[in-house]
Amino acid sequence: MAPRHEDTIYALSSGRPPAGVALVRISGAQATAALAALTTTLPPPRQAALRTLRDPSDSSILDRAMVLRFVGPASATGEDVVELHLHGGPAVVAAMLRVLGALPGLRLAEPGEFTRRGFDNGRFDLSQSEGLADLINAETEAQRLLALDQAGGRLRDKVEGWREAIIALRAEAEAWLDFAEAEDDVEAGLASTAKAVAAIARLRADIAATLDDAGRGMRLRDGLAIAVVGEPNVGKSSLINTLSRRDAAIVSEHAGTTRDLIELPLVIAGVGVTLIDTAGLRDTNDPVEVEGIRRARARAAQADLVLHIAIAPPETPLGQVVINKIDRSGLTAGVYDGVIQVSATTGAGIAAFEVWLEDWVRTAVRPGEAVLVTQLRHRQALAAALDDIDAAMATDDLVLRAESLRLASRALGRITGTVGVEDVLDAIFGRFCIGK
Numbered sequence: 521m522a523p524r525h526e527d528t529i530y531a532l533s534s535g536r537p538p539a540g541v542a543l544v545r546i547s548g549a550q551a552t553a554a555l556a557a558l559t560t561t562l563p564p565p566r567q568a569a570l571r572t573l574r575d576p577s578d579s580s581i582l583d584r585a586m587v588l589r590f591v592g593p594a595s596a597t598g599e600d601v602v603e604l605h606l607h608g609g610p611a612v613v614a615a616m617l618r619v620l621g622a623l624p625g626l627r628l629a630e631p632g633e634f635t636r637r638g639f640d641n642g643r644f645d646l647s648q649s650e651g652l653a654d655l656i657n658a659e660t661e662a663q664r665l666l667a668l669d670q671a672g673g674r675l676r677d678k679v680e681g682w683r684e685a686i687i688a689l690r691a692e693a694e695a696w697l698d699f700a701e702a703e704d705d706v707e708a709g710l711a712s713t714a715k716a717v718a719a720i721a722r723l724r725a726d727i728a729a730t731l732d733d734a735g736r737g738m739r740l741r742d743g744l745a746i747a748v749v750g751e752p753n754v755g756k757s758s759l760i761n762t763l764s765r766r767d768a769a770i771v772s773e774h775a776g777t778t779r780d781l782i783e784l785p786l787v788i789a790g791v792g793v794t795l796i797d798t799a800g801l802r803d804t805n806d807p808v809e810v811e812g813i814r815r816a817r818a819r820a821a822q823a824d825l826v827l828h829i830a831i832a833p834p835e836t837p838l839g840q841v842v843i844n845k846i847d848r849s850g851l852t853a854g855v856y857d858g859v860i861q862v863s864a865t866t867g868a869g870i871a872a873f874e875v876w877l878e879d880w881v882r883t884a885v886r887p888g889e890a891v892l893v894t895q896l897r898h899r900q901a902l903a904a905a906l907d908d909i910d911a912a913m914a915t916d917d918l919v920l921r922a923e924s925l926r927l928a929s930r931a932l933g934r935i936t937g938t939v940g941v942e943d944v945l946d947a948i949f950g951r952f953c954i955g956k
């Protein structure tokens with residue numbers, strides 16, 4: 521792919537002013553010239569220096585700032601990069617961006633364009649770019665750790681290792697093809713086939729094991745869903761409010777108050793969790809309530825955990841049973857025989873309930889334990905590679921085997937971005953903000 525990088529780009533890379541410091545980055549062939557236009561002497565590369573920055577059109581002072589420059593390809597984008605660490609006032613930043621925009625060959629960067637250039641210039645692969653996007657968007661501890669791993673290249677290293685092994689196997693199949701044609705040595709050909717199939721089987725097992733963990737990785741990244749179901753008026757909304765320590769779900773003594781889904785994000789054991797308050801599951805003719813109940817059932821069916829709230833043990837538990845309103849029934853607070861007994865009103869049993877939830881999250885996703893696959897895109901590519909590998913193993917025909925192996929290495933190449941990813945690039949880099 522030919523990089524389309526004639527322009528030098530600039531943007532505010534730090535958060536919205538006012539702030540203590542604002543970081544403006546410039547990347548491209550004109551980056552050093554831009555810095556030279558703003559100040560009298562260029563600092564040596566990679567050395568922070570204090571400089572007075574002036575508008576070249578009238579020499580008026582813009583700011584006194586720390587400046588840094590990097591010489592490509594050893595920079596974040598692979599191009600020459602200049603960093604201006606300005607005072608973080610809105611007017612300081614606005615004046616600097618205005619002046620930069622007036623310099624020849626400079627334009628404001630598009631969202632994710634710095635990272636895209638780093639990718640195009642081979643500073644990191646696509647999976648690492650996605651890791652960077654995830655790192656910037658990480659809100660929970662689990663997301664942060666996953667993203668750091670991915671941005672650091674753990675998935676890339678693994679996938680590249682597989683891809684190289686597949687390419688070697690394919691080369692072997694092709695070599696045998698030539699040899700067999702020339703020598704007609706059936707025995708040697710068969711022995712080689714057996715060895716190759718064993719090697720492919722080992723590779724397959726490794727990829728399959730990684731893919732097996734993909735559900736956990738995706739849950740760590742995207743969060744877990746907990747549906748809260750139960751008859752009207754049992755205190756579902758009250759319990760959700762207690763757990764989330766806010767007044768998000770409407771509580772009232774009228775049965776059927778919650779008619780639609782209310783979703784509340786929470787962090788449990790460092791993992792993002794969405795609590796879904798569902799409409800009470802009762803027989804009703806109210807069309808709005810009927811629709812609410814239908815959605816509740818559908819969402820509950822997809823949730824990672826269903827909490828079935830009741831006042832007395834239900835005949836058919838729909839998930840983990842939580843008995844509420846024990847202040848009325850006189851039951852003991854806590855977890856007994858796998859049933860959680862609480863009172864949303866008095867708070868009795870809530871601490872034990874929270875401990876139970878933390879244990880459940882830890883068992884479900886084992887946060888902190890390594891996992892490689894966190895995104896559907898990666899999962900699909902791995903699954904496609906497995907299909908191709910299976911096809912390679914199923915045939916004795918060396919031509920077909922070599923072709924299936926070629927397809928498998930292509931599928932893996934989509935993860936790292938070495939092949940056929942033009943269709944996803946805009947979507948991936950568009951997730952970044954301007955300045956990244």
Ligand SMILES: Nc1nc2c(ncn2[C@@H]2O[C@H](COP(=O)(O)OP(=O)(O)OP(=O)(O)O)[C@@H](O)[C@H]2O)c(=O)[nH]1
Binds near residue numbers: 774776779
């Ligand atoms: N005594 C007592 N009352 C409670 C408790 N929890 C909730 N309530 C009351 O029960 C009523 C119903 O509570 P909600 O939280 O709205 O119940 P819900 O299950 O969400 O109800 P729907 O929205 O109709 O499905 C309210 O009046 C609450 O104050 C509890 O632990 N003890």
